[in-house]
Amino acid sequence: MAIEGSRFTRRKEDFECANCRRDIKGNGYTNHCPHCLWSRHVDISPGDRQSSCRGLMEPIGSVYEGGGYIIVQRCQSCDHLWRNKASRRDSTEAILALMGKPVPWNKLCASPIHLPPRARN
Ligand SMILES: [Zn+2]
Numbered sequence: 001m002a003i004e005g006s007r008f009t010r011r012k013e014d015f016e017c018a019n020c021r022r023d024i025k026g027n028g029y030t031n032h033c034p035h036c037l038w039s040r041h042v043d044i045s046p047g048d049r050q051s052s053c054r055g056l057m058e059p060i061g062s063v064y065e066g067g068g069y070i071i072v073q074r075c076q077s078c079d080h081l082w083r084n085k086a087s088r089r090d091s092t093e094a095i096l097a098l099m100g101k102p103v104p105w106n107k108l109c110a111s112p113i114h115l116p117p118r119a120r121n
């Protein structure tokens with residue numbers, strides 16, 4: 001697994017992006033790739049890493065909300081929809097490229113456990 005990234009101390013949250021194959025340094029808050037915004041379906045609730053799905057999460061849209069960007073991802077294996085708060089290191093270009101894409105918001109609202117923590121209640 002460690003090919004180019006072996007010069008780094010690999011922590012638990014570090015990963016290789018399954019889509020663009022870049023080595024990503026995890027920061028403990030996000031598990032999506034800051035370059036292409038893909039990730040893996042590893043959480044049931046945000047951050048818990050309890051999902052056994054491990055499918056690829058494809059970014060399908062983005063929205064500007066509450067002072068930050070939200071990336072909407074869909075799992076290619078189980079079709080789960082996920083709202084992912086963009087982090088500051090994410091590629092703004094990639095986020096903007098997703099703006100205006102059709103997102104099935106009605107389905108998204110039916111899965112409240114995937115709302116980012118600050119948006120609960
Ligand atoms: Zn990537």
Ligand SMILES: [Zn+2]
Pocket residue numbers: 041053054055075076077078079080
């Ligand atoms: Zn999944």
